[in-house]
Structures are given as structure tokens and as C-alpha cells.
Amino acid sequence: MAVIPVQRKPLTLAERAYLPSILGGLKTTLRHFFARKVTLQYPEQRPEIPPGYRGVPTLVRDPNGREKCVSCQLCEFVCPPKAIRITPGEIPADAPTAHVEKTPREFEINMLRCIYCGLCEEVCPEEAIWLQNVYSVSGYTRGELVNNKEKLYELGGTLPDRHFKWDQKKAAAGSGPAHT
Amino acid sequence: MTEFLANLHPVLLGLLKGLAVIVVIFPIAGACSMAERKVSAWIQGRHGPNRAIPFWFAWVPGLGPFLQRRGAFHLLADGLKFLVKEEPLPGHVNKFYYTLAPVIALIPAFTTVTVVPFGAYLDDAGQLVPLMLANVDIGLLAVFAVASLGVYSIILAGWASNSKYPFLGGVRASAQLISYELALTISVLPVFLWINAPDTAGTLSLVRAVACQAQPGFWGGLWFIFLMPVSALIFFVALFAETNRLPFDMAESEADLVGGFHTEYGAFKWSLFFVAEYSHMIVGSGVFILLFLGGWNPLPWLPLATVAAKLGFAGHPLVFGIVSIVIFLVKILLFIFVFMWVRWTVPRFRYDQVMRIGWRLLLPLSLLNLLGYALVIALLQPAR
Numbered sequence: 001m002a003v004i005p006v007q008r009k010p011l012t013l014a015e016r017a018y019l020p021s022i023l024g025g026l027k028t029t030l031r032h033f034f035a036r037k038v039t040l041q042y043p044e045q046r047p048e049i050p051p052g053y054r055g056v057p058t059l060v061r062d063p064n065g066r067e068k069c070v071s072c073q074l075c076e077f078v079c080p081p082k083a084i085r086i087t088p089g090e091i092p093a094d095a096p097t098a099h100v101e102k103t104p105r106e107f108e109i110n111m112l113r114c115i116y117c118g119l120c121e122e123v124c125p126e127e128a129i130w131l132q133n134v135y136s137v138s139g140y141t142r143g144e145l146v147n148n149k150e151k152l153y154e155l156g157g158t159l160p161d162r163h164f165k166w167d168q169k170k171a172a173a174g175s176g177p178a179h180t
Numbered sequence: 181m182t183e184f185l186a187n188l189h190p191v192l193l194g195l196l197k198g199l200a201v202i203v204v205i206f207p208i209a210g211a212c213s214m215a216e217r218k219v220s221a222w223i224q225g226r227h228g229p230n231r232a233i234p235f236w237f238a239w240v241p242g243l244g245p246f247l248q249r250r251g252a253f254h255l256l257a258d259g260l261k262f263l264v265k266e267e268p269l270p271g272h273v274n275k276f277y278y279t280l281a282p283v284i285a286l287i288p289a290f291t292t293v294t295v296v297p298f299g300a301y302l303d304d305a306g307q308l309v310p311l312m313l314a315n316v317d318i319g320l321l322a323v324f325a326v327a328s329l330g331v332y333s334i335i336l337a338g339w340a341s342n343s344k345y346p347f348l349g350g351v352r353a354s355a356q357l358i359s360y361e362l363a364l365t366i367s368v369l370p371v372f373l374w375i376n377a378p379d380t381a382g383t384l385s386l387v388r389a390v391a392c393q394a395q396p397g398f399w400g401g402l403w404f405i406f407l408m409p410v411s412a413l414i415f416f417v418a419l420f421a422e423t424n425r426l427p428f429d430m431a432e433s434e435a436d437l438v439g440g441f442h443t444e445y446g447a448f449k450w451s452l453f454f455v456a457e458y459s460h461m462i463v464g465s466g467v468f469i470l471l472f473l474g475g476w477n478p479l480p481w482l483p484l485a486t487v488a489a490k491l492g493f494a495g496h497p498l499v500f501g502i503v504s505i506v507i508f509l510v511k512i513l514l515f516i517f518v519f520m521w522v523r524w525t526v527p528r529f530r531y532d533q534v535m536r537i538g539w540r541l542l543l544p545l546s547l548l549n550l551l552g553y554a555l556v557i558a559l560l561q562p563a564r
């Protein structure tokens with residue numbers, strides 16, 4: 001390794017006198033004094049949420065209004081702080097989506113435990129659970145902070161779907177097994 | 181009214197005057213703490229406190245929100261909080277001296293105000309009469325003597341707290357104040373060499389210093405900051421050290437000493453230290469303005485008396501007095517802004533740097549400065 005000798009110049013008189021640099025500093029602070037303030041006045045002004053933000057986990061419906069969760073419980077399994085609890089339920093045989101077989105009867109996410117890691121979103125094979133742009137969570141009791149299924153769908157709303165996986169499956173069902 | 185005041189017992193009259201000045205100084209000191217929060221916020225790119233508002237004031241259109249955004253009500257809220265919150269008295273302190281220290285902090289802070297002229301008016305004979313509580317001839321000497329007593333409260337607070345950080349803060353403050361006192365005092369001597377002509381009664385009066393900056397002619401109207409920039413600079417730097425303000429706040433130094441001498445204090449006692457610090461700043465900047473920035477004269481080469489004669493209020497002592505007080509107060513507030521501006525610009529010096537600046541830089545510089553001006557004044561003196 002090459003040794004690079006560094007020339008350390010002695011300080012000039014102006015640098016040693018210290019005052020010019022203080023004056024320079026005063027100029028900088030004065031510029032900031034009159035500059036536009038950067039603080040967001042929070043309750044009135046809200047921050048712009050960038051795409052991909054990991055807010056509160058929510059459940060979503062597809063554009064046809066079908067709840068996408070099939071209660072496979074993968075998110076419940078992967079959740080590091082064990083914040084998710086799913087009670088699976090059957091879909092009645094006469095429903096148009098009967099071929100999906102399962103849907104959650106109850107789906108609870110405890111926001112006191114959730115660490116917003118996004119593993120549930122990552123693991124979900126149905127793209128049914130999304131961490132969206134809700135960032136402000138508050139409540140007066142612990143019970144209030146456990147989001148039940150109804151609340152989760154209210155927060156999640158409907159997201160566009162690229163695949164319509166279960167509709168395709170239903171359409172393909174007449175032409176024999178998909179995988180042999 | 182004036183007759184009633186004139187017939188009052190002098191002691192009672194003095195008490196009334198003193199109360200009047202304290203009633204003015206105390207809110208200014210409080211407002212300075214608010215200004216400090218606002219100035220620091222603005223320099224740091226924040227808005228600062230702008231939320232508190234009494235609900236009935238929110239109904240006033242325009243003014244209410246304006247004052248709210250300026251943080252005016254935070255000042256009241258702060259004051260109220262200091263008054264009504266619990267007064268903690270730690271179990272390990274020397275209770276008598278612990279309680280005494282904030283009181284002692286206030287006494288010199290308010291006493292110095294008595295000898296500082298804060299305005300003037302012209303009497304019937306056209307003579308300038310200063311507005312001050314006690315027109316003593318030793319003027320500046322009294323300010324220095326009493327203001328330096330302020331350090332006792334810091335030492336006392338540090339010692340009575342019976343805890344290591346306050347103790348270190350007290351020790352540091354005492355060493356620092358002694359070191360800078362010398363430079364402070366010597367730096368103003370050229371001013372008084374200049375204004376005390378030979379064969380006249382010598383004086384240390386601040387009124388005289390102001391009058392000397394309001395004389396006709398180029399040299400007469402020149403403020404002393406232009407005539408003696410080195411003196412002004414040393415006085416300015418030493419003033420920061422004397423008032424324990426950043427970059428010299430060794431006594432407080434919250435980064436390495438928790439809170440310094442007032443670590444163990446809270447609530448109203450703590451706020452008394454705060455008010456004392458700001459009163460010291462007000463008086464200190466007042467003295468600087470009187471000595472170097474022309475006191476209550478609006479601009480260099482433009483004495484207030486000339487302005488009054490032009491605008492035609494020279495004959496009204498009341499108007500003249502109020503105008504002079506307003507000019508002086510505006511200058512003080514600007515100067516306090518400079519205090520804050522420097523505070524949020526320059527980081528705190530290390531303790532050894534403080535000592536080195538004091539003893540090896542400012543003291544020799546002030547001595548050389550004094551010697552130089554003494555020689556110049558001696559040479560300018562008409563030969564006899």
C-alpha cells in the first residue's frame with residue numbers, strides 16, 4: 001500500500017483569528033432564519049405517502065367484490081410477533097364463489113403487536129393482505145386496537161386485480177384438470 | 181399627579197420607581213425566553229411554538245391567530261406552568277442555601293438596572309436629564325461590581341445542590357467569570373480615557389458616555405464602536421462569557437453537565453434563574469449600547485436632540501423621554517437577537533479553550549488596546 005504524505009498547511013491568520021469563520025456561520029444561520037420552514041404542520045397538513053409505504057395491514061377485495069383471502073393462514077404462520085389470528089370458515093355450496101372453498105370467518109390483526117414488517121403481504125398467495133397508507137393508529141382501549149375482519153376490509157377497500165385467478169380456474173375447470 | 185409624586189417620601193418614591201422598572205424588565209425577560217424558542221426554531225428551519233391559544237381569544241378574527249402563530253400564548257402558558265407546578269425540593273440538598281440561591285440570582289440582576297440610564301429628556305434649560313433610578317457618578321463601576329455578584333448565586337446553587345454536576349457547573353462558572361471580568365473591565369477603559377478630558381471632574385457615568393457620542397462634528401457624532409472597534413469586540417465577547425451565554429455557557433453546558441448549576445432545580449426556582457440570566461443579558465446589552473452604540477440616539481451623527489428639534493417635540497419632555505426609551509429598547513431587543521443568533525451559530529467552547537481565550541487572547545489584547553489608546557489620546561492632547 002502506497003503511503004501518501006499529506007501536506008498539513010499551517011492555519012492562516014484569518015483562520016486562527018476565528019472571527020471570519022464565525023461571521024461565515026452567522027451568515028449561514030441568518031439565511032436559514034429567513035428560509036422557508038420545513039416543518040409539516042401535522043394535523044392540518046398531512047405528509048404525502050409514497051407508493052410502497054408499509055402502513056397498517058389491511059384486507060382487500062377484488063374488483064368483483066369477492067374477498068380475496070382464502071384463509072390459508074400463511075400470514076398467521078409467518079407473522080413474527082404473532083399479531084394475526086384467523087378463524088377459517090366454509091363458503092356455502094350455493095354461493096357463486098363456492099369453488100374457492102374457504103374464506104376467513106374471523107380475521108384479527110392486533111395492532112399492538114404488529115411490527116409493520118410486511119411479511120404477511122409478501123407471503124400471501126392471494127395478494128389479499130396489503131400494508132397500505134394508513135399510518136395513524138390510536139385508541140382508548142386495547143380492544144379498540146385489534147382490527148377485526150370488518151375493520152380490515154373497511155381499511156383495505158378494493159384493489160385492482162391483474163389475474164382473476166379463481167375466475168380463470170373456474171373457466172378452466174370444464175376442460176379437464178389443470179395440472180396432470 | 182406629579183405634585184403627589186413629588187411630595188412622596190423619597191424612599192417610597194424610589195420603591196415605586198424600582199417596582200415600575202421591575203414590572204417592565206420581568207415581562208421582557210419572559211418574552212425573551214419565548215423569543216429564544218422562536219429564534220432557535222426559525223434558524224433551525226422549524227416554525228416554533230405556535231399552538232397555544234385561549235379559546236375565547238380564538239374568536240378574535242385576525243389578531244388571535246396572528247398572536248397564536250407568534251407563540252404569544254405559549255409565553256403565558258409557560259409562566260403559568262412555572263407558577264403552578266409542583267416545587268420539588270430534593271432530599272439531599274442544603275435546603276436553606278438551595279432556596280436562597282435563586283433569590284440571590286435575581287438581586288444583582290435587578291439591582292444593576294438602577295444605574296443604567298434607559299432614556300433622557302430635555303429640561304426647560306435645554307439640558308439633557310437622564311431617566312434612571314439612581315444617577316450615581318460611578319455608573320459603570322456599579323454595574324460591574326453588582327453584576328459580578330451574580331456568580332455567587334451560581335456557586336451557591338451548585339454547592340447547595342450537593343450533587344456533582346451542579347458543583348462542577350458552579351466551579352466552572354466562577355473561574356470563567358473571574359477570567360473574563362478582567363478583559364471586560366479593561367476593554368472599556370479607553371472609552372473613559374476618551375471622554376474624561378483633563379482638568380475636568382472625572383466620571384464613569386454612562387450618561388456622559390452617551391452624551392459624548394452625540395456631539396456635533398465628525399468626531400463628536402462618531403459612535404465609539406467605530407472609534408474603538410477592538411474595545412467593542414472584547415467587551416462583546418466578554419459579555420457573552422459574563423452572561424453565561426453560548427458559546428461560553430460553561431455553567432450550564434447541558435451536553436456534558438446535564439444542566440450545570442441548575443440541574444437540581446425545577447419549577448419556579450428554575451425560572452428565576454432563567455429570568456436572572458435574561459435580565460443580565462438586558463442590562464449587559466444596555467451597557468454595550470450606551471458605551472458603544474450611542475445609547476438612545478437613533479443613528480451615528482444624528483443625536484436624538486437634533487431629531488427632536490427637527491420634528492418639534494424637543495419642548496415636550498414626556499414625548500422626548502418616551503421616544504428615547506423606545507429607541508433604547510429597540511436597540512436592546514436587536515442586541516438580544518444577536519445574542520440568540522450567535523447562540524444558535526457557534527458551538528460551545530471546550531473549557532480549556534474558554535480559559536485560553538480569556539487569559540491568553542482577550543486579556544493581552546485588551547491591555548494592548550488600552551496602551552494604544554492611552555498613547556494616542558496623550559499625543560492628541562494639546563501641549564501645555
